[in-house]
Amino acid sequence: xxxxQVLKKLTEKFPFLNGNIRIARARRLFAEVPxxxxxxxxxxxxxxxxxxxxxxxxxxxxGGTIGFIYHFAAFxxxxxxxxxxxxxxxxxxxxxxxxxxxxxxYEREIIDLLxxxxxxxxxxxxxxxxxxxxxxxxxxxxxxxxxxxxxxxxVNKNG
Amino acid sequence: MGKVTIPIxxxxxxxxxxxxxxxxxxxxKIVHMNVNIGYNHRGIxxxxxGRTYTQAMYILERVCGICSHTHATCFIxxxxxxxxxxxxxxxxxxxxxxAELERMxxxxxxxxxxxxxxxxxxxxxxSWRDRExxxxxxxxxxxxxxxxxxxxxxxxxxxxxxxxxxxxxxxMDLLEERTKYYIQVASEEVTLIKRLSKVGYxxxxxxxxxxxxxxxxxxxxxxxxxxRDDPYAAYPELKFKxxxxxxxxxxxxxxxxxxxxxxSYNMVRQLVNNLPEGPISxxxxxxxxxxxxxxxxxxxxGEDIHYIKANxxxxxxxxxxRAPTLANVQxxxxxLENGYLAxxxxxxAAIDPCFSCTDRMIFSIxxxxxxxxxxxxxxxxxxxxxEWHKKQGVDFSKAKIR
Amino acid sequence: MLESIFQIIVFPGFVFLSVAxxxxxxxxxxxxxxxxxxxxxxxxxxxxxxxxxxxxxxxxPEEAEPKLFSALPVVALTAAVTAIFYIxxxxxxxxxxxxxxxxxxxxxxxxPTLAFFLGGWTSTSLxxxxxxxxxxxxxxxxxxxxxxxxxxxxxxxxxxxxxxIAAYYSQNPLRAxxxxxxxFVALVAIQGKLERVPFDIPEAETEIVAxxxxxxxGRLLAYFRMAIDIEMVVCAALLSAVFVPLWVNxxxxxxxxxxxxxxxxxxxxxxxxxxxxxxxxxxxxNFCWKYLAPAAxxxxxxxxxxxxxxx
Numbered sequence: 001x002x003x004x005q006v007l008k009k010l011t012e013k014f015p016f017l018n019g020n021i022r023i024a025r026a027r028r029l030f031a032e033v034p035x036x037x038x039x040x041x042x043x044x045x046x047x048x049x050x051x052x053x054x055x056x057x058x059x060x061x062x063g064g065t066i067g068f069i070y071h072f073a074a075f076x077x078x079x080x081x082x083x084x085x086x087x088x089x090x091x092x093x094x095x096x097x098x099x100x101x102x103x104x105x106y107e108r109e110i111i112d113l114l115x116x117x118x119x120x121x122x123x124x125x126x127x128x129x130x131x132x133x134x135x136x137x138x139x140x141x142x143x144x145x146x147x148x149x150x151x152x153x154x155v156n157k158n159g
Numbered sequence: 160m161g162k163v164t165i166p167i168x169x170x171x172x173x174x175x176x177x178x179x180x181x182x183x184x185x186x187x188k189i190v191h192m193n194v195n196i197g198y199n200h201r202g203i204x205x206x207x208x209g210r211t212y213t214q215a216m217y218i219l220e221r222v223c224g225i226c227s228h229t230h231a232t233c234f235i236x237x238x239x240x241x242x243x244x245x246x247x248x249x250x251x252x253x254x255x256x257x258a259e260l261e262r263m264x265x266x267x268x269x270x271x272x273x274x275x276x277x278x279x280x281x282x283x284x285x286s287w288r289d290r291e292x293x294x295x296x297x298x299x300x301x302x303x304x305x306x307x308x309x310x311x312x313x314x315x316x317x318x319x320x321x322x323x324x325x326x327x328x329x330x331m332d333l334l335e336e337r338t339k340y341y342i343q344v345a346s347e348e349v350t351l352i353k354r355l356s357k358v359g360y361x362x363x364x365x366x367x368x369x370x371x372x373x374x375x376x377x378x379x380x381x382x383x384x385x386x387r388d389d390p391y392a393a394y395p396e397l398k399f400k401x402x403x404x405x406x407x408x409x410x411x412x413x414x415x416x417x418x419x420x421x422x423s424y425n426m427v428r429q430l431v432n433n434l435p436e437g438p439i440s441x442x443x444x445x446x447x448x449x450x451x452x453x454x455x456x457x458x459x460x461g462e463d464i465h466y467i468k469a470n471x472x473x474x475x476x477x478x479x480x481r482a483p484t485l486a487n488v489q490x491x492x493x494x495l496e497n498g499y500l501a502x503x504x505x506x507x508a509a510i511d512p513c514f515s516c517t518d519r520m521i522f523s524i525x526x527x528x529x530x531x532x533x534x535x536x537x538x539x540x541x542x543x544x545x546e547w548h549k550k551q552g553v554d555f556s557k558a559k560i561r
Numbered sequence: 562m563l564e565s566i567f568q569i570i571v572f573p574g575f576v577f578l579s580v581a582x583x584x585x586x587x588x589x590x591x592x593x594x595x596x597x598x599x600x601x602x603x604x605x606x607x608x609x610x611x612x613x614x615x616x617x618x619x620x621x622p623e624e625a626e627p628k629l630f631s632a633l634p635v636v637a638l639t640a641a642v643t644a645i646f647y648i649x650x651x652x653x654x655x656x657x658x659x660x661x662x663x664x665x666x667x668x669x670x671x672x673p674t675l676a677f678f679l680g681g682w683t684s685t686s687l688x689x690x691x692x693x694x695x696x697x698x699x700x701x702x703x704x705x706x707x708x709x710x711x712x713x714x715x716x717x718x719x720x721x722x723x724x725x726i727a728a729y730y731s732q733n734p735l736r737a738x739x740x741x742x743x744x745f746v747a748l749v750a751i752q753g754k755l756e757r758v759p760f761d762i763p764e765a766e767t768e769i770v771a772x773x774x775x776x777x778x779g780r781l782l783a784y785f786r787m788a789i790d791i792e793m794v795v796c797a798a799l800l801s802a803v804f805v806p807l808w809v810n811x812x813x814x815x816x817x818x819x820x821x822x823x824x825x826x827x828x829x830x831x832x833x834x835x836x837x838x839x840x841x842x843x844x845x846x847n848f849c850w851k852y853l854a855p856a857a858x859x860x861x862x863x864x865x866x867x868x869x870x871x872x
Contacts (some may be wrong), residue, residue, distance in 0.1 A: 025240065027389055028453060053370050053383075055455075056481035058466045069466065071453060077388030079453055081466075102370035105485055113204075128197035139205050146205055165687045165769075173767035184691075187842055276767045278758050278839025284597035350759050350838040500691070501841040504767040 003029050003078050006049055013044060027078045035084045035093070042070065042082065046099060050074045054100035059110035061142045066091045066114055086116070095120040113140040162190060165500075169198050173276060173504035176514040180491075182503060189498050194488060199514055207478040212238055212312060212447060215475060219465075220306055222480060223513050225268065227306045228254075228261045229458040230465070230480065235310050236391055237454035237467040238475075242312075242447045248393075248435040250314030255393035256327075256430045257301065257309045258456075259423045263334065264293045265459035266416045266423075269511045270341060273413065276504040277354040282344070289337045296330045299323055314440020324431045331424045338420045345413050355410040359494040359506035362407055369490045373461020373483050374419065375510045377403045378411035385457040396433075397426050409509045416511075445473045458483050460511045484512045565656065572816075573650040573798075575642055582790030583607045585827050589793070592831035607790070614783035622776050624685040633680040634777070634784035640672035641791040648798050649727040651815035653808050658724040663715055666723065666799060667708055670754065673788050674700050677756075677763070680785070681773030692772025695842055696756075696763040702849035703753035703760070709857035710746040714803050717864040717871075723802055730806035737806040739867055743860040744804040746853050751796045752833055753845070755789065759837035760845055797826035 001009075003023050011017050014037065021031040033041055045051040051072035060067040065085035072080045086093055095118050097103040108127040110116045115138035125131075129139075138144060168179035177198035183191040203222055207215040216238075220231040232254055239246060267290040274282030294304050300323055301307035301316075309316050319327075345351065361371065366379035376383060384401040386394045402418035404411040448469025456463045461483030470476040487510040494506050545556050568574055586607040594601030621627050647662040647669075649655045655662070674696060681693025715721050717736065718729035730737045753760040764772030777785060801807075801822035809815045840848065 024452065030451065052367065053372075055462070055464045056466075056479065056485075058477070058479040060468065060477050071464065071466065075383060075388065077385070079389075079455070081453055100370065101368060102486055102489055105489065106481075125193075125195055126197070128200040130197070130200075139202060144205075146202065146209070163687055163690075165691070172770055186694075187691075274838070278761060278765060278767070279837065280758075281597045281835045282838075284599055288598055348836075348838070350840060353840065353844055354838050499841055499843065501762070501765065501768050501839075 001049065001074070001076070001078070003027055006078060006080065009049060010041070010045075014041060017041075027076075029078065029080045031080065031082050033082055033084050035086060038082065038084050039094070042072075042096065042099070045072055045080055045082075049080075050076075051078075051080050054096070054103050054106075055079065057096075057103060057106040057110060059114040059116065059140065061088075061114065061140060063142070064088055066116055068093060068110070068116075070096070091116040093118055097121060112138075114138050115141065161185075167503060167507075168195075174507070175272075176512070178512070178514045180503065180507070182495075182500065184500055187499050187501065189495050189500065189503070192492055192495055194492060196488065196514055204478055204480060207475055209474065211445070211473045212443075212475060215478060216310060216312070217308065219478070219480070220308065220310075222482070224305050225265050225513060226261060226458045226460065226463070228257050228309065229456055229463050230482075231308075231310045232258065232392070233454050233456035233458075233463050233465045234467065234478065235312060236456065237452035237465050238312060238447060238469070239443075240452040240454065241450040241467065241469045242444060244313050244441060244443055246314050247438045247441060249318075249437045250439040250441075251393045252430050252434050253315040253317075253319055253439060254310065255397070256319070256427055257297070257307055258392070259427050259430070260293055260297050260300075260327075261307075262423050262459045263420060264290055264297065265511070266420050267293065269416060269459075269508070270413070272508050273355075273409075273505060274351075276508045277351065279348075279351060279354075282341075282351075286341065289334060292330050292334055296327055299326055311440055312443035314438070316440075318439050319431075319434065324434065327427060327431055331427055335421065335424045338417060338424070342417050345410075345417060352410065354505065355408070355413060356406065357408055357410075358498070358502045359409045359412075359509055360407055361490055361494050363405075365493055366407075366490070369493060370486055371461075371490045371510075372486050373458070373511075374412055374415045375461065375487050375490065377401070378415045379407045380405050383462070385455045385462050389455050391454075391456065393430065397429055399426050409505055412509045446471060447473070448476075460484060460513060461487060482513065484510065484514060488512060568656050569646070573645050573656070578642055578645060578791045578794060579787065581794045581823070582787060583611065585794050585797070585823070586790045588824065588827050589831045589834075592828060593835050596831065596835035611783055611787065614778075614786070615780050617779040619779035619781055620776070622684055622686065625683045625776070629679065629683050631781055633676045633683075634781045634788065637673035637676035637788035638784050638791065640669050640676070641788050641795055644669040644795045645798060647723055648795065649724050649802050649808075650798060651812065651819045652810055653724060653727050653731060655724045658722050660725070661721045663711065663721050663723055663726070667711065670792065670795065670799075671700070671704065673792050674754065676788075677773045677785075680777065681763075681775075684773075684776035686776045688769040688771070689773055689775045691769050692763045692775065695769075696773055698842055699753055699756075699760065699762060699845060702846040703750040703853070706746050706849055706853035706857045707750035707754065709854070709861055710743040710750065711799070711803055713743040713857070713860040713864045714740045716861065717868050719868065723799075727802055727806075727808060731808040734806035736867075736871070737804060739864065740804055740860070742856055742863075744800070746857045746860070747800060747804070748829060748833075749853060750849070751800065752830070753849070755793055755796060755830070757830065758834045759840045761839055762842050762845055765839055793827070793830065794823065797823045797830070800826055 006029060007021055007023060010021060017031060024030055051074050053073040055071040055073050058069040062085060066088055067083055067085045069081055069083045095107055105127060107118050107121055111118055112126055112129045162183055162185050164181055164183045166179060166181055168174050169177040179195040181193040182189055203218060207218055216231050216235055219234045220227045222230045267286050271283040271286040297307060298304050300319060301309045361379050363380045366376050366381050380403055382403050387401055399422045402415050404414045449471045451468045454465045463483055464481040466479040467475055468477040491507055548555050570576060587604055591601040621630050644666050646656040647658060647666050678693045678696045681689040715726055718726045720726055756763055774782060774785060805822055807818055809818050
């Protein structure tokens with residue numbers, strides 16, 4: 001199934017995707033979806049369209065929202081990038097590690113670096129920041145200044 | 160002796176990088192294991208955001224010492240895609256050639272490490288000696304043994320002269336002969352086979368479920384190879400086959416990597432013989448975008464993925480790096496189920512882990528009051544270390560840094 | 562009397578063994594390096610290593626029993642040195658000999674292994690404890706084949722004394738050829754005793770750091786290493802005394818023949834080390850009981866029959 005067929009199938013199944021999904025080049029699909037519909041789109045892509053591999057999850061700081069981009073790959077080289085945003089003051093979403101066991105590390109990375117909360121993720125050690133990294137310091141957020149670092153005052157306040 | 164938990168790492172002779180495995184043993188059998196990684200996070204993704212595309216490329220080249228070309232190329236492909244740059248054929252050929260030479264040196268290095276992990280040091284010495292051939296070729300072509308810096312935005316940095324091409328072909332013949340010898344060793348040496356086969360078993364289904372990629376997945380019959388499935392650079396014009404194997408164990412991973420070496424030699428021969436004439440690079444704009452791209456690249460260890468988001472300035476908005484090890488490390492626990500302690504080093508080594516790639520460090524140093532502070536600059540770090548050593552009774556404050 | 566003291570202290574006693582041990586380590590390392598296409602160490606490297614270790618601090622783990630911990634390396638060293646007195650070296654007669662000294666030598670050679678085990682166990686480090694358990698497991702696997710393999714020539718020679726065996730085979734050198742299978746078994750088992758590849762499981766570097774020796778440092782480690790070097794020479798001497806019927810009963814020439822025999826043995830040891838991968842402990846035990854022990858038993862049976870036919 002090439003990218004055009006995937007696009008057709010997806011828009012047939014989810015009409016609201018019309019206009020929110022585009023083919024950037026051969027084998028590259030980018031889609032923006034509402035947070036609420038993400039799960040069913042993912043399950044459909046996984047079950048029906050053959051996107052059985054989760055390459056990685058990218059977290060992006062988009063100013064007011066935190067964007068999650070899931071990169072799903074099929075065996076013929078097509079990549080489906082599905083993005084949704086959650087508000088920055090309440091960055092909560094659900095895990096996909098039940099469907100893709102490999103997602104666990106990618107999700108932990110977003111928790112540590114962007115300060116997202118991911119529900120349903122099983123207990124485990126944090127990754128990749130050190131155990132004694134202060135709370136509320138999320139290096140990949142745009143307002144986090146590497147020169148200032150996680151300052152001492154803030155550490156005392158939070159840690 | 161009841162059940163004991165032994166730490167393998169962060170410092171351990173089997174592992175040349177900081178990662179830690181807590182292994183619970185019942186006698187020699189593994190009951191349970193925990194993987195801890197993240198010792199080497201350097202904040203590379205963040206630092207890319209504050210730098211221009213060219214600077215970011217050089218930083219990303221330092222993500223890993225072994226697959227340095229991998230990350231630089233993967234990043235730059237994405238940037239070129241956003242900018243709509245048409246890279247000249249010759250530039251692509253040279254990039255691909257370095258990529259394959261890098262794969263050879265990585266696989267030969269891995270073969271030696273695998274030998275060392277099972278106590279077969281002769282194999283280590285032999286394969287690392289032969290690895291020098293490809294290291295010398297890389298030095299000849301790029302001027303460096305690692306971190307070649309062969310990329311520029313829009314092409315390759317250095318051209319390949321006919322003399323260099325001849326040297327490369329000579330090196331390929333030599334390496335092919337040696338690799339055939341290793342294939343013979345791997346198929347005949349009894350103790351080696353005993354240590355490798357039926358060890359680190361990962362069934363085809365589990366490999367698919369856990370998303371293992373690269374040679375680790377291919378040894379479990381997962382037939383993926385970005386070079387074929389999502390061709391980039393000069394791969395669409397090359398003839399090669401994807402080596403897979405159905406042993407599903409460490410032995411299969413050896414077979415796959417050795418097979419890939421032979422394929423790489425052939426690929427480099429094709430590249431050298433069909434090197435097109437013309438320029439090697441085009442001029443790239445300083446400001447790129449806006450736009451986003453996902454770039455894939457078959458690194459020696461598996462698929463490397465970069466996500467690049469450009470916002471129309473000369474600095475990237477977001478760079479995301481997914482190194483192959485992160486996708487494979489979760490399969491280690493599965494492979495070691497019901498295994499023996501003695502198999503731990505070789506099973507870990509068999510995914511060819513590269514943890515500095517995976518973790519990409521922010522150093523966190525404890526203040527005297529026990530609280531962590533954030534990053535330090537060089538001066539602060541130096542002052543801190545002088546203070547630390549003074550407490551141990553050594554005064555380095557007079558020492559000069561060149 | 563004076564001669565005995567000279568023999569105990571100088572040749573083939575302590576002084577000779579120390580020098581030979583150091584030299585054997587050099588030969589072994591150099592050959593190993595050459596087999597691996599490396600340059601290898603200079604001739605004084607083992608001495609330099611030894612002196613360096615002597616100069617280092619001794620660290621005794623807090624949990625360890627300090628007296629036992631420091632005594633074990635010396636015990637291992639002494640046992641290895643004592644064994645040489647019952648082995649014929651340059652002449653047909655060992656320094657001391659009695660009917661049954663074969664058993665004594667085998668048991669003296671077991672003492673260093675037991676010292677390694679206790680050393681690892683008393684270190685209380687996890688790596689060392691796993692290493693010492695492996696040492697003991699391995700001991701039970703190779704000791705029986707080794708003993709049977711050395712016993713077989715004794716049966717044929719109808720003497721349980723090493724000097725007696727040497728005398729018998731120097732008179733009937735061709736009969737030593739019957740013992741070739743036993744020689745091979747003993748050679749393999751000795752690799753286990755010396756904890757070398759493919760049987761270096763108790764100190765498998767990539768798995769359990771330095772195994773039994775993980776917590777040892779400084780002088781104590783130097784003694785342990787010296788004990789291993791001397792054990793290697795003694796094992797080589799034992800193999801050549803039992804299996805190689807080459808004896809010259811003239812002092813100077815005898816010494817040269819003895820040294821040549823040692824060199825050949827050490828060459829074989831180094832060759833073994835460089836062509837194999839390390840086995841797993843279960844594979845090692847399996848191999849010893851499935852192949853080595855039956856081979857040794859076969860040799861024993863063969864020699865019983867031969868004895869009846871020939872003598």
